Amino acid sequence: MKILILGAGGIGGYFGARLVKSGAEVTFLVRPKRHEQLGRYGLAVKSPNGDMKLKVKTVLAEDLQPGYDIVLFTCKSYDLDSAMDAIAPAMDGHCALVPLLNGISHMERLDARFGAKQVLGGTAQIIVTLASDGTVLHLEPLNRILFGERDGSMSPRSTALAAALEKSGITTVHSDNVMLDMWEKVVFLSALAALTCVFRANNGEIMATPDGRVLVERCLDANIAIAVAEGFSPREGALKAYRARLTDASGKVEASMLRDLEGGKPVEADHIVGFMLDLARKHKIDDAVLAVAYTHLKAYEARRAAGRLK
Incomplete structure (x- = not known):
C-alpha cells in the first residue's frame, strides 16, 4: 500500500513517522521550505511513546503523480481549497482519501471535489504541535486514528490501511459507524x-x-x-x-x-x-x-x- 500524507506538520508528521518506522511506503506532500528542511535534517519527533529521527520521502505539489492507494489528508480547514488542489493529481479514481481534519463540514466539499466513493470518514485524536525548528512535539501518549467507510463496510482498502496503522503502533479504530x-x-x-x-x-x-x-x-x-x-x-x-x-x-x-x-x-x-x-x-x-x-x-x-x- 502506497500512502501519501498531505503535510509533515504536527498530525501528518507524527502519524507519518510512525508509519515510516514500521516499514510502510509513505511519501509526504510538502511545501518547498519543509522539503528542504526534511531533506537536510530528517523528520524529528519527540513523544512520550518514543522519540524518532527518520529519513523520509517527500514530493512537491508540482511533481505529484498518480499511483497512491491512500491519502491521509491533514490540513487545517482554512487551507482546504489549496490542499484539495495540491492532492488532486493523486486522486486518479483508484486512490482513497482519509480526512483527519477537525469537524465535519469539510466532508461535503471533499465529496463535491473528488466524489463520495473516494472519501472515507476519519478523525485523529492526538495533542501535537510543530516546534520552530521543525520538530514534531507529541504532548501526551494518546495517538489514535479512527476511520472507516461511510457505508459501514470493511472494504479491502480500509482493511489494508487498518493493518498498516496497527503495525506502526498507532492506536487504530477501524469503524463501522464512522460518521x-x-x-x-x-x-x-x-x-x-x-x-x-x-x-x-x-x-x-x-x-x-x-x-x-x-x-x-x-x-x-x-x-x-x-x-x-x-x-x-x-x-x-x-x-x-x-x-x-x-x-x-x-x-x-x-x-x-x-x-x-x-x-x-x-x-x-x-x-x-x-x-x-x-x-x-x-x-x-x-x-x-x-x-x-x-x-x-x-x-x-x-x-x-x-x-x-x-
Whole structure:
C-alpha cells in the first residue's frame, strides 16, 4: 500500500513517522521550505511513546503523480481549497482519501471535489504541535486514528490501511459507524475550543472559577442536543468520558485552537465553533456559550487581519 500524507506538520508528521518506522511506503506532500528542511535534517519527533529521527520521502505539489492507494489528508480547514488542489493529481479514481481534519463540514466539499466513493470518514485524536525548528512535539501518549467507510463496510482498502496503522503502533479504530464517531468528536471538540478560547484557560482553570462548571455543562449539553437533532445521538460511553474530561478540576486540557490564538495564528473559528452555532440556531437550541465564543474568535480574526495583535 502506497500512502501519501498531505503535510509533515504536527498530525501528518507524527502519524507519518510512525508509519515510516514500521516499514510502510509513505511519501509526504510538502511545501518547498519543509522539503528542504526534511531533506537536510530528517523528520524529528519527540513523544512520550518514543522519540524518532527518520529519513523520509517527500514530493512537491508540482511533481505529484498518480499511483497512491491512500491519502491521509491533514490540513487545517482554512487551507482546504489549496490542499484539495495540491492532492488532486493523486486522486486518479483508484486512490482513497482519509480526512483527519477537525469537524465535519469539510466532508461535503471533499465529496463535491473528488466524489463520495473516494472519501472515507476519519478523525485523529492526538495533542501535537510543530516546534520552530521543525520538530514534531507529541504532548501526551494518546495517538489514535479512527476511520472507516461511510457505508459501514470493511472494504479491502480500509482493511489494508487498518493493518498498516496497527503495525506502526498507532492506536487504530477501524469503524463501522464512522460518521457517528466524527459527530461525537465534534460535540467534544467544539465545546473544548469554545470554552478554552473564550476564557483563555485550560479546563482545570475554568473549573476553578465560580461559574465554570455551569458554563462547561451548558455548552456540552447544547452540543449534545445539536448532534441528536442532526440524527447522530452520541453514545453514553463517549458522553461520560467527554464530560469527565471537560469538568476535571485538576486537568490541563486546552484546544489546539487556543494555542493558535495565543500564538497569533489563523484559527478554525467557522469550521468548529461557527458550524455548531449555525446548527444550534437552526434547531432552536441554547446558543449562548457558542455565540459568545464565536464572537470572540471572529473579533480576534478581525484584529489579526488588521495587524492589531500585540
